Every structure is written in C-alpha cells, then in structure tokens.
Amino acid sequence: MENTDVKKLPREFYNRDVLTVAEEILGKTLVHITKEGVTKGKIVEVEAYNGLCDKAAHSYKNLRSKRTEIQYGEGGHAYVYLIYGMHHCMNIVVNRENLPEVLLLRALQPIEGLELMKKRRKTENVKMLCNGPGKLCQAMEITREHYGEDLCGENFYLENTPSVKPEEIVRTKRINIDYAKEAVDFPWRFFIKGNPYVSR
DNA sequence: GTGAAGATTAACT
C-alpha cells in the first residue's frame, strides 16, 4: 500500500460526541513533524471539557471569546493556550460546529524522537517527558503557533494506532480544577490502566 | 487602563 494517508485519522473521527472520542482516542499516536525531526507519542491520558454545562471549561456558558473561538469550529483542530504564563496546553476540538467540546491531552507515552524530546525537556528520564499537559507540549514542541492547526494536515496529526480495550480504560474525576464547584465530580478523565506514563 | 485569576510545574519544608 502506498497511500500514507490511510493511517491518519479522518475528520469523521473527531466529529462525534466528546466522551465517545475520549474513549477511542486512548492508544492513538500524536505525530508532529518539525525541522528538527519527528516526534510521536501515544495518547495515554485525556480529559473532556464541555462548555455547555462544565464550569471548568474556558467556554462555559457558551462564552465565545478570542481564546475559545476555535472550539466552536468543526472537530479535528488544535486548541493551544498558555497557562500560568509558563506552560502550554494542547487540546483537540471535537464534535460539530457551534458545540464547544474539547479534549485536553494530559499525558503521552513517547514512541519516536526520544532524543529530541530529552533535549527539549532537558531530562534523561523518559517517564518525565510527557506525563503532564505542560510537559508533553514542551516535548512535542507545541506552541501557540499551533492554535487552530488542522490535525488532518501534513505535519501535525493523529495516527490510527489500535484503540485500548474497554476494560483497560479507567474513568475518574478530573484534576486541578477545584475552583469548578460541582463540575469537579464529573468523571471525565480517561487514562490507560496501569500505564506508567500517565500523570501523577 | 487596571486588576485578578488560572485545565501547571518544580522546588521546597
């Protein structure tokens, strides 16, 4: 087979309910091709955010702003923002237009480009490369320049590696959003059971 | 124009 697009996840994958995509996206591989080289990482932990009823989401109450605008577009685009003035966070916009649903990538398992990641992160500890939202962005060299980037594009996309079996998916409450009142208890954090690369 | 808060991390006690 010569068609390399076969392994790329199609637009239809993203244009579905955020919780459905959250379960199926575990095990997929995030690929970023840069001038320095290629980095790949398996998605092992995500969190779902739904602006319509989620106080933790930036787009809560259908708040449309400069920052959240991309969330109202169609699925498959990247939503990148700077948090605490020091770290980037990478999200994937899902579902259809006008529905502000996103997935926050919390952790990756490094697959390819390990040396490049180590250099960017300035550490030799592989487990420390991508086990957090800010860390994985640094390792994959994801910045605000990727805001609105189409994940169906050439240099930045998801590879259709096998999904994780349902019994290997753990679903729990989310992390570090204590300010979000009752939304704190929404079980919208998904990760792969027993995987050593999930965040602490 | 001014101010407050934050989907984190690393370093501390």
Added chain:
DNA sequence: GTTAATCTTCACA
C-alpha cells in the same frame, strides 16, 4: 503538603 514563578486573557471602569 505548600509555594513561587510568570503572562495571557477577561471583566470592569
């Protein structure tokens, strides 16, 4: 477990 670092975005005047 607690705290500082650091800056964009948003709400208000």
